[in-house]
Each structure stands twice: as structure tokens, then as C-alpha cells.
Amino acid sequence: MMSEKSETANSRRSGWVPRFIRLTKRRSHPTKGLIEPQPYCGLLRCSCGMMITAENKIKRQKCGTEHHYVYYRCSRKSKTVKCVEPAVRSELLDRQLSELLGGFALPLALADKMREMAEMDERTEKMATGTKIDGLREQTTHLTAKLQRLLDSFLDGVVEREVYVAKKAEIMSKKKSLEEKISDFTLGQIDWVEPLKNWLDKAVSICKIAKSDDQNAKKSLLLEIFGLNLALRDKNITAPPCQNPISPSFNLWFSLRENLKKYRAERGEIAKSLILEP
Numbered sequence: 250m251m252s253e254k255s256e257t258a259n260s261r262r263s264g265w266v267p268r269f270i271r272l273t274k275r276r277s278h279p280t281k282g283l284i285e286p287q288p289y290c291g292l293l294r295c296s297c298g299m300m301i302t303a304e305n306k307i308k309r310q311k312c313g314t315e316h317h318y319v320y321y322r323c324s325r326k327s328k329t330v331k332c333v334e335p336a337v338r339s340e341l342l343d344r345q346l347s348e349l350l351g352g353f354a355l356p357l358a359l360a361d362k363m364r365e366m367a368e369m370d371e372r373t374e375k376m377a378t379g380t381k382i383d384g385l386r387e388q389t390t391h392l393t394a395k396l397q398r399l400l401d402s403f404l405d406g407v408v409e410r411e412v413y414v415a416k417k418a419e420i421m422s423k424k425k426s427l428e429e430k431i432s433d434f435t436l437g438q439i440d441w442v443e444p445l446k447n448w449l450d451k452a453v454s455i456c457k458i459a460k461s462d463d464q465n466a467k468k469s470l471l472l473e474i475f476g477l478n479l480a481l482r483d484k485n486i487t488a489p490p491c492q493n494p495i496s497p498s499f500n501l502w503f504s505l506r507e508n509l510k511k512y513r514a515e516r517g518e519i520a521k522s523l524i525l526e527p
């Protein structure tokens with residue numbers, strides 16, 4: 250026989266259990282208009298300023314065949330404020346984004362040339378720093394010898410104690426400042442070539458990615474280049490034309506695109522400024 254307590258629990262359960270099952274069932278069958286995470290969510294803004302989200306749509310033909318489409322649209326659309334921007338098919342959006350990304354695709358031959366130039370600059374830089382450090386080390390050795398001579402003179406009684414102490418302090422101070430300079434030069438040799446090479450690899454990878462179906466890779470690159478500055482207006486992507494001062498890597502991407510434009514137009518040599526710019 251069921252106690253009063255368990256009966257209450259049972260009736261309570263009868264309320265939420267079916268509701269839970271209904272919800273689970275609904276979740277396991279994504280159908281009409283249910284928003285699902287799609288690769289290009291979180292990349293674009295609508296012209297009204299809200300983020301763009303995705304929506305699945307199913308079109309059924311009379312014969313019963315179903316066609317699944319992904320549409321990207323303003324996230325405000327379902328809320329009280331009405332946005333006039335139309336939804337755009339995933340394929341159309343992907344085509345536009347791929348084309349935009351393609352502007353930053355660095356041909357391998359050019360990347361190799363730039364790598365070579367960077368290595369040459371690195372060698373020149375290291376040689377110049379090496380020469381400076383060698384010069385400073387020579388001066389330090391000279392001061393050490395001077396210090397030894399001073400000590401000898403003092404021990405031989407040629408030099409007074411007071412003179413010896415004052416002169417020794419002077420030499421030691423010079424020696425210390427030289428050692429500090431050597432240390433500064435050594436530490437100042439920042440390795441900028443490796444980060445540049447990694448960046449070049451990424452720019453080369455765009456050639457393949459822009460042509461591929463890998464929407465996640467495209468999104469990641471577009472976010473790095475444009476941040477959240479890409480907008481959607483009347484089914485068309487609008488991109489900022491120039492540099493964003495907030496992100497330093499941004500400058501390099503835009504500089505690359507400008508140089509690629511010139512390169513493609515002239516079919517000449519790529520400007521050296523491309524790798525020398527910060």
C-alpha cells in the first residue's frame with residue numbers, strides 16, 4: 250500500500266517527468282527554426298549593431314524530399330525591436346568570407362623570399378651586435394690590465410695609498426658600466442625572426458583555407474584579421490578598409506594585403522617594407 254508521502258512524491262513527479270521527457274525529445278530532434286551553433290556565429294555584426302546568429306531551415310518538396318539550409322540572421326529579429334536586414338544563406342556568406350580572406354593569402358614563393366630576407370636581416374643584425382660586444386669586451390680586458398698595473402705600482406711603493414684607492418675606484422666604475430652595456434646588448438637581441446616565420450606560415454595557409462570548406466579555420470583567421478569589425482548589410486559583408494589601432498597584428502595583415510594588391514597588379518618585386526614594418 251502506498252504511503253501518503255510517496256503518493257505526494259509520485260504526483261509531483263508526474264508533473265515534471267513528462268515535461269522533462271517532452272523537452273528532451275524536442276532537443277533530440279532539431280527541426281524548424283531551432284538555433285544551433287554554426288561556424289560563423291560570433292563573427293559578424295548586423296548593420297543594426299547586434300550579433301549575427303544562425304538558423305536551420307527545412308524546405309519540404311511535394312514529393313517528400315527534405316532540404317536543410319543554414320541561414321544567418323540578426324539575433325534581434327525575434328525580439329521586440331524589428332531589424333530590416335534579411336537573412337542570408339550560409340553558402341552565400343561563406344563565398345563572400347572566403348573571397349575576403351583570399352585577399353590575405355600569401356603565395357608560397359613570396360613567403361620564401363620574405364623568409365630569406367628576414368634571415369639575412371637577422372644575420373646582419375647579429376653581426377653588428379656581435380661586433381659591438383667584442384669591442385666592449387676588449388675595453389674591459391684593457392681596464393683589467395690597467396688595474397693590475399696600478400696594484401703593482403702600489404705594491405712597489407711607486408704610488409701612494411690614497412692615489413691607489415681613488416684610481417682603483419675610477420677603473421672599477423668604468424669596468425662596471427662596460428659590463429652592464431655588454432649585458433644590455435646580449436639581452437637586447439630579441440628573436441623576431443621566429444614569430445615572423447610563424448606569421449608567414451599562417452599567411453601561406455590562407456591560400457588553402459580560403460578555398461576549403463573548413464569554416465572554423467576561416468572564422469579563426471577572420472577574427473584574427475578583422476576582430477569583430479565585420480558587418481552584414483543587405484546580405485553583403487562590409488569590412489573596415491584600414492587598420493585597427495587596437496590590435497597590433499592587424500597592421501601587419503593589412504600591410505600584407507596592400508602589398509599583395511600591388512604585387513598582383515605589377516607582378517614585380519614585393520616591397521621590402523612589408524617585413525620591416527612593425
Ligand SMILES: [Zn+2]
Binds near residue numbers: 297298299323332333
Ligand atoms: Zn539587425
